[in-house]
Amino acid sequence: VQLVESGGGLVQPGGSLRLSCAASGFTFSSYDIRWYRQAPGKEREWVGYISPVGTSTNYADSVKGRFTMSRDNAKNTVFLQMNSLRPEDTAIYYCKSHVNNADYWGQGTQVIVSS
Secondary structure, eight states: OEEEEEOOEEEOTTOOEEEEEEEESSOGGGSOEEEEEEOTTSOOEEEEEEOTTSSOEEEOTTTTTTEEEEEETTTTEEEEEEOSOOGGGOEEEEEEEEETTEEEEOOOEEEEEOO
């Protein structure tokens, strides 16, 4: 099982970024994917969830209405569209899946929101 995040970078407040999580090594369309983030000096926090076929999503209150998850099961990829970014969204963003009773994490992609 491998998860690889990409798409992070430096963006100004109010800007947008789209993160990707590319998966391999398991039946991607059978598993939900979750995004987390960890800001400097803080604990990792849950950001959002998408169901295996993408029909259900759920988000942390801190990002609701600004972040949107989607997935392309043909490409084994989940996306996190982040709009109206704020300095407090600065963090390393990770995707995670729970496969065969084990958690698998990507290496993370850094997002910096700053003017």
